[in-house]
Amino acid sequence: MKTDSLLFIDTETTGNEIQKDRLVEVCYKKYEDSHISCELFKAPIPMSVESMAVTHITNKMIADKPSFKGSPMEKELTSLLKDTILVAHNAPFDISILKSEGVETTRFIDTLRVARHLDTEAVIPKYNLQYLRYYLEIDIPEAKAHDAKSDVLVLEALFKRLLEKMMQQENSEEKALEKMLEISSTPLLMRKFTFGKHIGKDVEEVAQSDKGYLEWLYKQKQQDPAVTEDDDWFYTLKHYLDK
DSSP: OOGGGEEEEEEEEEEETTTTTOOEEEEETTOOOOOOEEOOOOOSSOOHHHHHHHHHHOOHHTTTTTTTSHHHHHHHHHHHHHEEEEETTHHHHHHHHHHHTTTOOEEEEEHHHHHHHOTTTTOOOOOHHHHHHHTOOOOOOTTTOOOOHHHHHHHHHHHHHHHHHHHHHHHHHHHHHHHHHHHSSSOOOOOOOOOTTTSSBBBHHHHOOOOOHHHHHHHHHHOOOOOOOHHHHHHHHHHHTTT
């Protein structure tokens, strides 16, 4: 496996609930390709105010846009993903959104999970894409604060940083890429709380001193329909609650 088999992708959606929200923008590019494919689409449901506030895409902007289903981009993306590996930040969300539009992929690299895995001392406070961009001092002047096209540029730059660090452990690019694939499809055990009343504390320590908090947090996450980075937290909380 080589880097030329990678496809960097970012989606913008009507909201952040996988069960109901749909695609309104998709951008993607091949590794080190100068061309970025990017297009807006009209979704079958309206944009939420929360999503408009983040993406700055409004219902008026997409009212006259085509649907993603049946579009040339849908056909191109479906074809590309047969032979490439999807790379995204919080990849399960993008994969689920694409699946709701009929586009599926089985091989992916999640830069969020890889970044978390490589942060062995749990020193990074947050792992969202833009936070990592500035925390790691990734300089991309042409990338705006938040839109799908800019996020693809930041995503690729972050990936290169992570790949370089992974290669130091695995001694070759091919082995590093295989390791990133493995990490991306396996839940991680969270080390520290980066939120709440136990912020900064080891999860294992809190499990021993305040197990009730873990039980409460698990129930809260079960009730929250929004998809963020909860796969790892569900895995971690269940791990300690089952002990």
